[in-house]
Amino acid sequence: MVQQEERIVGIDLGTTNSLVAYMQDEQPVVIPGEDGSPLVPSVVAIPAARQPVVGNPARKFLIESPERVVYSAKRLMGRGVEDVQEELKLFPFRMASDLAPGEVIRLQIGEEQFTPPEISALVLRQLKRNAERYFGAPVTKAVITVPAYFNDAQRQATKDAGRMAGLEVLRLVNEPTAAALAYGLDRNKEGIVAVYDLGGGTFDISILKLHEGIFEVIATNGDTHLGGDDIDNLLIAIALDDIQGETGMELRQNGAAIQAIRKAVIEAKIALSSQETARISVDLPNMEPYRREITREQFNQLIQPILARTVEPCLTAIKDAGIQPEQIDEVVLVGGSTRIPAVWQLTSDVFQLAARGKKPHRELNPDEVVALGAAVQANILEGGSKATQDMLLLDVTPLSLGIEALGGVVAKIIQRNSTIPASATEHFTTGVDGQTNVAIHVLQGERELAKDCRSLARFDLKGIPPMAAGLPRIEVKFLIDANGILQVKAREQRSGQEAQIEVKPTYGLTDEQVESMILESFDHAEEDFRERQLIEARNEAENLIAHVEKAPTHAAWKQLTDEERRQIIMLADDLRVLNQSDDRHAIRAATEALDKATGRFAELMMDAAVSDALRGQTMESAGERLGEGPSAPHPFAPAEINEK
């Protein structure tokens, strides 16, 4: 039997919300969670002495015990403690007290410590479970999206998070590029497209050339610290000042109050996308109400400086692409923050759209489009389908790669906006007789001095054969792979010896650290999955048995032949017995047999009285009403038999 290849899912691991999607036939669809919602809030609560809680259920802890809830962890990925001082002021959670500068951030939650990739891994694991529940099969391979402007360390941290969650990350795809894939899918688009992606915590602008299914990114730019969060934080700060001015209450240290205010300003922000005025409404700790009207005009003025920060990246990208704004055929808006009407105006101005009788595209749900694009890319990696067979994504590296030269100057070896994979070969030598080590400092960024660029890693080339100074010729090959992550290889050319490289990532976890952080349950993933499958099979069987037990009370029962009734009763007995066993295959088979045997009963019942009011309800809810009288299309829960 040919084993069906495992599905690859597409995941949007967002600052505020995360989603998982896959390609169903020729269309990407988002997989809902247990609560039916397509969005899983990127919120993780670590209650004392309990399993972590992810998504919507984690939110309620924000008011109860905010110090045990982590959100916006994406902002901390691949960063050092010195990078995130500003945002930490507004986060309710704390850093570990023993953090050294340059070390991977650790959060202190009760007695435990968590790195940002571990928090993200918990979100990813939830998405993985949602997909497994949906498919009824294990999911271990994924495409995950990252902001286009993410640097090497942030990308590596995302990949690490996937590994900790038990997912093999087949590709990291840039978010705006993924959005372009989702947009370009159903139309045979040609021309130049700009994707403006303003999410919860990051901003990206990418300019692509679309030609016969090739999506070639020609320039990208952005800011990994700019998004809806900044708007929220600004409004919170204003509200706190306001409250202090009016009541004298200083709430900056009060985590629960800040979270309540946060919720209120976010609601007002969202309302202002569709209304002209909104009210910030929150009850203060002394139970006094705080109410404040805000008009859209005031709001626009307040956020203007934040939105203005997106302009320069756009202009730089246009310049880097070597085009004029009017050459851009279409502009696509992506990310929840592009629901703000002021953003439409701004993009229309920057890309000179109104003057050309055009409008930015907002047809696809800005919260879902990136996940849908990730699903498209996953499908391409699966070998493609009719919808994607000619599609190929050619992305670029957002930042120049350089090495530190004498005097702290950076020598660029791979320029930004180079199509990836991209490589550069450099030669190094020794400065002292008999020297066997050479240290190389790799950086990312556009500035001239090393101290102004982002330190990626220090490589120590070891095992160089001892020779006179300047004689060894060490060839180092730097290669940025299709995920935008750096690989390095070195060789001493005179001796032909492969030099050893010891990599010390500046803001990353070592392989061993990642290994030790793999969520423990992953060790048992297969067993866990079987167990869950067994439980689900038993639940289905019990459901069906319960319905059969009620069947004789129904008029349609009498319309069955004796043989039919005997068959149903016999199969139900079989299933009852089997349901005590651990054999999920047998349980599923017996469930299916009983379901089949009751098929005519279901039809008769339907004929007896089809209630229009109930049409369109789910089978399950219709089935629940069976005892109440004749009703539904098919009263029994469907037996899903999709083993191996």
Next chain:
Amino acid sequence: MCAECGKVQPASAVQDYFAVFGLPRKLAIDTAGLERSFYKLSRKLHPDVYARASAEEQQWSLEQTSLLNDAYRTLKNPVARTEYLLKLEGKPVASEEQAAQDGKPKDSRAPVDMLEEVFELNMQLEEMRMNRKMGEDDPALRGDLEKARQQFEGQLTALDEELKTQWQQWDAAVDAGATDGAEQVKDKMFALLDRRRYIRNLVRDVNDALGA
């Protein structure tokens, strides 16, 4: 690519950027055709196509594709292409892009015929920088510098034309297998690129001083 099994083969160490596209070492390139070849080869070699292949094949695909991308990036840009050819032909020039990015224009010496001009320009640039520091603006000086920039940009255009003439001579020499003439063409191209780089840095300095 292996023609028989259709699988990726290890990148050959000696393959140059022209050979990647099956092109002779000639400089007048049809860039639209180059783009078509680039897309065609990308469809065959890209790591996305090998997501389910063995680790070995994936590594080959990665190396092949990075070579393809590096080759395309170099050949589609006229200056980078010429620099690359000179390097292949044993006459390496400092990369213009590199020089512009690294901010080390002072290494290169002014061409003799420009010495006087550059001396005066540097004085003006210094004055402009001082003015900017003090928050002052001297419209006459600004006008002079803008004029100088315009003049340099004109020179760059002229250089590019001259370079294209040399390309044709080079290509003709390659076709004829004439190595003697080719040596002279290389020297000329070398000098043109050297001058071009120098002038581009001047334009950059003027732009910086003008705050443009």
